[in-house]
Amino acid sequence: MTHPGYDTVYTFRAFQQLSSTLQTSSWMALVFTMLVAAGTYAGIWLFFRNDLRRGRKDMGILRHLGYSPSEVVSVYRRKLRALFLTCMASACLYTLVGGIVLFRLSWTACALLACVIAAFVGLMEVGNTRAVRKTAMLDIADLVRFSKEEE
Incomplete structure (x- = not known):
């Protein structure tokens, strides 16, 4: 860590950016999953309503x-x-x-x-x-x- 020319702040900042990117990706995956689930439930609901009709x-x-x-x-x-x-x-x-x-x-x-x-x-x-x-x-x-x- 104390080696000349080795910037530890830069290295840790890169890992923090990676962590931020992964956190954003996980939120996007969660939102996408919720949208797919809502669309699936809406489709099933409409199917049964049409079947009832x-x-x-x-x-x-x-x-x-x-x-x-x-x-x-x-x-x-x-x-x-x-x-x-x-x-x-x-x-x-x-x-x-x-x-x-x-x-x-x-x-x-x-x-x-x-x-x-x-x-x-x-x-x-x-x-x-x-x-x-x-x-x-x-x-x-x-x-x-x-x-x-x-x-």
Whole structure:
């Protein structure tokens, strides 16, 4: 360090710049990951809303056959719950295994990420169930009419 011509301040400043660059890169990666996750959740949300819109004819048929709105909601809730539980289980398992094995994150960090993913998927399931309940309460004529407009 005391060798003539060796500038320690310059060397340490270079490492500080490297640290600053890595910190900026990690923040950009976090923001990009959040944007991708938000886009993915928005796409899934829109997919299920479109699926519900196409299923109005089926709801109208069930209502015409004598099912009450609550029974129609129960049928669709079971369908949605099975899909969302499968998505939640696979995403949480992937997060736990991938985080621990591939990214070498701590077990608690992976468990926290899995809980956050489960919460988001659960919120999506609740929102879609509310949309099903609202749609099933429509009159039979409205359910069939909306489906004819789609065709």
